[in-house]
Amino acid sequence: MEGRTGDDASLVDRLRRGDPRAFEDLVIAYQHRVFGVALRMLGNRAEAEELAQEVFLRVHRAIGEFRGEAKLSTWLYAIASRLCLNRLASGERRMARHGDEALTRLASREISPAEEVERSELETALHRAIAELGEERRIVVVLRDLEGLSYEELTTALEREVGTVRSRLHRARMDLREKLERFLP
Amino acid sequence: MSCHDAREQFSALIDDALDAGERAALDAHLATCADCRRELQRFRDTLGLVRAAAPVHAPAGFVDRVLEATRPVPWPRRLVRDLFLPWPVKLPMEAAAIVLVAVGVALVYRGSPELEQSIRQEPAAPVMTQAPRDTPPEVKASAPARENEDSRELYGARREKAREQDTPREPEKAKEAPRAQERVQEFAKEPGAVSRDANLQKAPKSPDSQAPVIGKLEAPASGAERQRAAKDNVRSGTTQPTERRADSLKAQRPASAPPTAAAPSVTSAFVPPDVSGQLAVSDRELALRSLKELAARLRAVETRRFDTSDGPIIELAVPRETYAELNSGLARLGRWRPGKEPSTLPATIRVVVRITG
Numbered sequence: 001m002e003g004r005t006g007d008d009a010s011l012v013d014r015l016r017r018g019d020p021r022a023f024e025d026l027v028i029a030y031q032h033r034v035f036g037v038a039l040r041m042l043g044n045r046a047e048a049e050e051l052a053q054e055v056f057l058r059v060h061r062a063i064g065e066f067r068g069e070a071k072l073s074t075w076l077y078a079i080a081s082r083l084c085l086n087r088l089a090s091g092e093r094r095m096a097r098h099g100d101e102a103l104t105r106l107a108s109r110e111i112s113p114a115e116e117v118e119r120s121e122l123e124t125a126l127h128r129a130i131a132e133l134g135e136e137r138r139i140v141v142v143l144r145d146l147e148g149l150s151y152e153e154l155t156t157a158l159e160r161e162v163g164t165v166r167s168r169l170h171r172a173r174m175d176l177r178e179k180l181e182r183f184l185p
Numbered sequence: 186m187s188c189h190d191a192r193e194q195f196s197a198l199i200d201d202a203l204d205a206g207e208r209a210a211l212d213a214h215l216a217t218c219a220d221c222r223r224e225l226q227r228f229r230d231t232l233g234l235v236r237a238a239a240p241v242h243a244p245a246g247f248v249d250r251v252l253e254a255t256r257p258v259p260w261p262r263r264l265v266r267d268l269f270l271p272w273p274v275k276l277p278m279e280a281a282a283i284v285l286v287a288v289g290v291a292l293v294y295r296g297s298p299e300l301e302q303s304i305r306q307e308p309a310a311p312v313m314t315q316a317p318r319d320t321p322p323e324v325k326a327s328a329p330a331r332e333n334e335d336s337r338e339l340y341g342a343r344r345e346k347a348r349e350q351d352t353p354r355e356p357e358k359a360k361e362a363p364r365a366q367e368r369v370q371e372f373a374k375e376p377g378a379v380s381r382d383a384n385l386q387k388a389p390k391s392p393d394s395q396a397p398v399i400g401k402l403e404a405p406a407s408g409a410e411r412q413r414a415a416k417d418n419v420r421s422g423t424t425q426p427t428e429r430r431a432d433s434l435k436a437q438r439p440a441s442a443p444p445t446a447a448a449p450s451v452t453s454a455f456v457p458p459d460v461s462g463q464l465a466v467s468d469r470e471l472a473l474r475s476l477k478e479l480a481a482r483l484r485a486v487e488t489r490r491f492d493t494s495d496g497p498i499i500e501l502a503v504p505r506e507t508y509a510e511l512n513s514g515l516a517r518l519g520r521w522r523p524g525k526e527p528s529t530l531p532a533t534i535r536v537v538v539r540i541t542g
Contacts, residue, residue: 027248036241049244056251126238145235151202170196177231184230
């Protein structure tokens with residue numbers, strides 16, 4: 001994956017030195033992952049882009065505070081996760097939310113009818129199943145199973161105990177297993 | 186290990202997050218439980234589906250938009266943005282401003298009747314003091330500029346006086362018109378003080394003494410203009426009543442009412458009437474006719490007359506002998522409230538009657 005093979009330490013050094021190209025490289029390297037987390041959490045492309053921009057703006061402002069104790073990617077995921085959860089928890093969202101049904105509609109609304117035909121039924125069901133998860137479970141699944149973070153990175157990014165992360169991840173996967181059962185061989 | 190306990194560890198098993206002991210116990214259970222083995226396989230298949238989800242890509246131009254957003258904003262744009270944003274700050278300020286204006290307007294409207302009343306009862310208000318024939322024309326020519334300044338000052342002071350009854354006085358406003366304030370206070374102390382008024386008007390180089398005349402006598406303008414000016418008085422808020430009044434006077438005077446002998450012009454040689462008062466009636470026309478008959482019967486002569494938005498103002502020259510009868514006649518026409526009479530009455534008494542109702 002792009003960005004992961006890059007030298008994060010070098011990138012951080014360049015960012016701290018004020019290299020004008022460094023920030024652009026950072027955005028190029030992580031744009032899809034940050035946007036992906038935002039989209040899967042919020043279910044709306046415009047809102048996801050706005051939030052992803054906010055993530056990079058915060059990084060731009062606070063790069064001097066990054067101590068390098070965690071990976072750069074973990075720091076980015078931590079910022080993105082916190083912003084997503086805060087937005088979902090607050091009344092800031094432009095669209096009214098009415099529990100999981102609203103999330104389902106959000107997920108469906110993301111694709112046009114034409115896309116719906118093209119996209120496999122499985123893909124649609126998968127998207128919907130993830131969208132229907134509770135927010136705390138959804139972020140764990142997104143970071144672990146879609147973004148590939150380790151347990152250690154998960155606990156750092158989400159600032160949760162490993163037991164909490166494990167438990168939420170397991171519950172989320174069990175939910176998905178039930179929702180996707182008809183697609184299983 | 187039960188099936189339930191075993192299945193609770195499927196996630197950790199797949200993620201290779203079990204310690205050796207947990208792993209051994211789970212393996213032992215799976216070796217003997219076909220259901221759990223099948224369930225584990227379905228669990229793995231589910232994760233396979235999830236992890237195979239199509240990757241998400243940021244929209245085209247995303248990088249450029251982020252970079253654009255991080256560029257420093259030029260100071261003029263920053264200034265504009267600071268002025269108009271952020272909304273969480275701007276909106277409450279705007280709301281507070283609206284509330285302030287609304288409260289101000291409400292106070293002015295509430296205070297208007299009192300203001301009107303206080304102006305009506307001031308002895309200087311009728312101003313029907315002296316016929317212009319007594320005024321040298323050259324004096325008039327220099328008057329307007331000072332008149333406007335004075336009217337602004339005094340009008341502001343009057344409003345202050347009226348407002349003092351309801352709200353605490355603001356020190357800045359008090360400073361604006363200290364002299365006018367002083368005079369208004371004097372009037373308030375002695376409502377019928379014709380002699381004091383006269384003294385003020387006789388004071389040398391004292392344009393202030395003319396101010397009550399102007400404040401009251403925007404009458405020389407046409408009727409429509411008077412009405413408009415009266416509306417202005419009512420509508421104007423606390424912020425700029427004096428300026429509007431003065432401006433309207435500036436606009437009116439040169440166009441429609443240059444000081445002429447016929448007009449109740451403002452001069453430094455005004456002499457106040459001997460007696461002025463207010464006659465409240467139910468029918469103005471009837472009162473006017475009755476007053477005319479009364480005057481004719483008492484050998485009184487109508488020397489001047491004004492029609493103001495508040496009602497007609499009539500000046501009569503009454504022989505001393507019939508003055509008492511005039512008073513009683515006026516009392517019969519309506520609610521006659523004369524001001525203070527001079528201690529010694531002249532042979533011909535000039536009486537100003539303001540008819541209201």
